[in-house]
Amino acid sequence: MSTGTCPHLPLRPLWICKRCAQPWPCAVARLALVAEYGADRVGLAVYLCGQLYDAAQDLHRLNPVEAPGPQALFARFVGWAPLRSPPALQ
Ligand SMILES: [Zn+2]
Numbered sequence: 001m002s003t004g005t006c007p008h009l010p011l012r013p014l015w016i017c018k019r020c021a022q023p024w025p026c027a028v029a030r031l032a033l034v035a036e037y038g039a040d041r042v043g044l045a046v047y048l049c050g051q052l053y054d055a056a057q058d059l060h061r062l063n064p065v066e067a068p069g070p071q072a073l074f075a076r077f078v079g080w081a082p083l084r085s086p087p088a089l090q
Pocket of ligand 1 (some may be wrong): 008013017018019020021022026028029058
């Protein structure tokens with residue numbers, strides 16, 4: 001049942017959060033993604049790389065001069081994610 005609140009999803013082609021207007025994925029969206037994918041870190045990585053690809057196209061199309069560069073986009077879309085398994089406890 002819907003609570004009537006807008007989820008923290010991307011507003012394309014601007015790639016800002018529909019709810020809080022921060023650059024997507026905002027902090028809440030990142031937490032939700034980590035919770036959604038759980039231990040499926042490969043699945044999270046594949047999803048985030050797809051979003052990065054789409055965002056790069058959209059943002060460059062909107063403003064080729066001032067679109068974020070590859071390093072900034074990677075950090076924003078993929079670099080934050082806990083994609084490596086934690087070290088095993090001994
Ligand atoms: Zn948000």
